[in-house]
Amino acid sequence: MAPKGGKFEIKTPKGTIDWDGSDMIIREKIFSTITEVFKRHGGVTIDTPVFELREILAGKYGEDSKLIYDLADQGGELCSLRYDLTVPFARYLAMHKNITQIKRYHIAKVYRRDQPAVKKGRMREFYQCDFDIAGAFDPMIPDAEIIRIINEVFDSLGWQGAYTIKLNSRKILDGIFQVCGVPENLIRPISSAVDKLDKMPWEDVRKEMVDEKGLDSAVADKIGKWVVLKGQRDLLEKLKQDEDLSANPSMQQGFADLEALFTYLEYFGALHTVSFDLSLARGLDYYTGVIYEVVTEGSAPEVSASAAASAAASDSLSKAPRKKSGKSGDPDEDRSNDPTVGIGSVAAGGRYDNLVGMFSGKSQVPCVGISFGIDRIFSITNARMKAQHKTEEPRKNDVDVFVMAFGGGKDFTGLLKERSEICASLWSAGIKAEFLYKLKPKFQNQFKAAEANGVPFALILGEDELAQGKARLKEMGLPDDHPLKEGELISLKTLAEDVQQRITRKKQLDALTQKAEGLRVVHGIKGEEVKSAATDSTTAESSQPVEQPAVQPAPAAPEATETVKS
């Protein structure tokens, strides 16, 4: 919105938000969980600029190129904000011809001028977490590891059984289109129409193919026979049994790929999470082989756009305003409450063997990768935590000790010197500590400040104790009958060590308590209460390696968000 008469609204730009408080803590936890999985698979990280030369992005995103943010021409080079992390990665590989193999991860913001739905995690500025394996290897082994990584990420986030990896192959999809008789120039547009099958019924997709894109209706019907199918190895067998399909060279390559992939997924114990879904097409031009998309409850819209439109037409009192149900409304308007907008996929990716070559000319580096949509994952995680009444807010900061002055009366100095010096000695020992920025603070106000941040220990300074070279360390929140309710006197000479010892002991105790409550907590976090309809169609076919039960990584205690120094 433009400023009104010199005044303007103090806000962030549309489709962007500030992150803070417990949201920030939950998001950091998601980042660290994902990073841990990436490192477990040998990932190394790189960081590319937030903007690229405009030519680098040109011709990579098909229709979606209109969503790219350009920088103003202020003289010098023309640049645009990055639309994803994949194209910058390919540009990086083309610039570094010595790198022929790399497993790289990259966690960073990307930018799309799309219509936002902020509450559903559909933002204009959003984080992607990408893992890509670049290099020429024996076919489908890295592709299978990417699927395994998807499993580990969502399992670590506690989503077991609550997500499905929809998987297809561009080679198979193109083979079907060829055999059904789609003209070469219509293959990508028809592919885009098929991709909408997760949002609208086949009848509507067929209509778009025939009426809008001019496809022969007999061809559309042939396509309709195939693209609605889902399965796994059984579906692969079904396709193979069709004589026309199995004679097509693109299909044959696709068959070989998926057969190998299913075998390797079995080795990795990851096959049961995959649904071979012929309706999955993906929009971007650069994919050349397997493609996949991870969906969960909430990914699909509550109602399809066409259903909403006909409901609105037949019921003029419908509460859903007309302009919300299509692209006819204000493109800046937030669609968080629009039932025709789902959260969409929470991760997506595929194989792109020719993208690096688009920059480097001859030298190709085949790549396969996955991109996790953190803002959508966050919005689901957050909603689940709220639904499970996990109202206990995480602590705002990590401070372990609040240093306080005890005293009142008219001779009370406030002990600022002593509080400062003792805080400094704790900081020097690496202990997280703070005190109130007041010359003569009231005792109650210091206590309140410590309680507000959930600081576990108070270090109380009093004239008398200081004269004896001592101070009182008190654990906050102990019950009235606890023997240490009033705290213990500790010597200033060994202050930092003694305080550190008490902090460590408390953390160990808390960890034990948490472990004891573990099953309940884990149950909650893992989201078992969330009904999973999405996985019903897949076969539960988990192969356990070498007679040994797969051990799930233990859920991390809250302290795990900190970086621990050795």
Place this chain on the structure above:
Amino acid sequence: MAPKGGKFEIKTPKGTIDWDGSDMIIREKIFSTITEVFKRHGGVTIDTPVFELREILAGKYGEDSKLIYDLADQGGELCSLRYDLTVPFARYLAMHKNITQIKRYHIAKVYRRDQPAVKKGRMREFYQCDFDIAGAFDPMIPDAEIIRIINEVFDSLGWQGAYTIKLNSRKILDGIFQVCGVPENLIRPISSAVDKLDKMPWEDVRKEMVDEKGLDSAVADKIGKWVVLKGQRDLLEKLKQDEDLSANPSMQQGFADLEALFTYLEYFGALHTVSFDLSLARGLDYYTGVIYEVVTEGSAPEVSASAAASAAASDSLSKAPRKKSGKSGDPDEDRSNDPTVGIGSVAAGGRYDNLVGMFSGKSQVPCVGISFGIDRIFSITNARMKAQHKTEEPRKNDVDVFVMAFGGGKDFTGLLKERSEICASLWSAGIKAEFLYKLKPKFQNQFKAAEANGVPFALILGEDELAQGKARLKEMGLPDDHPLKEGELISLKTLAEDVQQRITRKKQLDALTQKAEGLRVVHGIKGEEVKSAATDSTTAESSQPVEQPAVQPAPAAPEATETVKS
């Protein structure tokens, strides 16, 4: 540079770079070191969008506003890339009126269309690490804690004795200008001229004041008497003894501030790192109280611009091309090799009590903060490590186990199934593992791949051992006469536990070895070999709190860059 005839150079935009390899690892280490200090002082983090509404940034940066990157007008709101993290923080506080006190840190990229000098860490896209204390408190206590935080950050980075915090007060500076007779409308321009005293001699600054800015030469001479002075409490006393200065109300406020500040810095053991420097003025408009800038060796240019210009004039064969010595050249050209460009300050900040009110209207939130320039800190750290022949590259990835197949002959299957399953069982146990993406890999190639990444353990699978339910775990790089040179057979039934145990044991041993070598390493990292001229003028006046030696945080072992889960 514009594309030439359809083709264009594959590169990052000018003044931006890709980060990867050991640079990335060193930078992440710098981030985690700084974050640890921030958390130790109770900092909480927020994340704001990379672009802001253009009006938010307008009128905040004085002359430097011309360096702001604008986004193109593509319909909708007009936005610009953030220029720093301070203005977005003030905007955030103005939007969240419930937050009246916060210690917030923010580590993120900012953008300035300045002439770059990439090798000196002067970039157009660069990281800032900001810590700010917002809230109304008793004067100067938070300001002193910020200085203490600067100490802890640079000490943790191993820069003890190799940096100086130049400190001044806007109140004192403005008082001097008023007393010397600078007209009100010239105070900011004259202040900007004074700020150049770190780059050019007084004669040149005086010339700029009189010739360019039209200041009375007698007034300039009066100013010149003061602004060249440096000291600490002694300088404060000297100023106070001047009758004219001490009668000025702005000076009186400045005196009270600095007296309190020096006292509190003494409490914090931080006074010895500060140089009260009347030439420090800082460019930005929004400062209202104390200002500071951290300099180190390399901050100042090798030669002043004016000296370079006269050298070039007197010697037409001078190797330094004329256009490099001033602003007359191409503003996009990199000035990494220009001796008139120094690294500049490595951190800077100050008190800004009115900035939040510029957004929120009446409700002010006084703030004080510091911003660390990570790219400059990196370039100095990197140069020091190279100068000290620290050529040992950090490991590229964190993988602990490389799973290999042993065998050859024509019946060799390659054991892909077994390698995959065993890798999967290690991953499930949280162990970092990889294998070669080959159906039938050569043994030597697997070894080479493990060695190239410095992977510490090889898990070798052979038909015979597998038949016995076993595999061979071999530590890489053991000497020939080591009893475990050939590795040890471990059971597949307890594989993950046994492997984890060996990894943990090795890490403990490595940590001990490193500790034993610690003094040498620490000496190197701490940069004692770097001669510090900058601190000569400051008094070493360290006050140790409560009879207890301040313990420096131990330098972290390389493993500390990982996030450790409990």
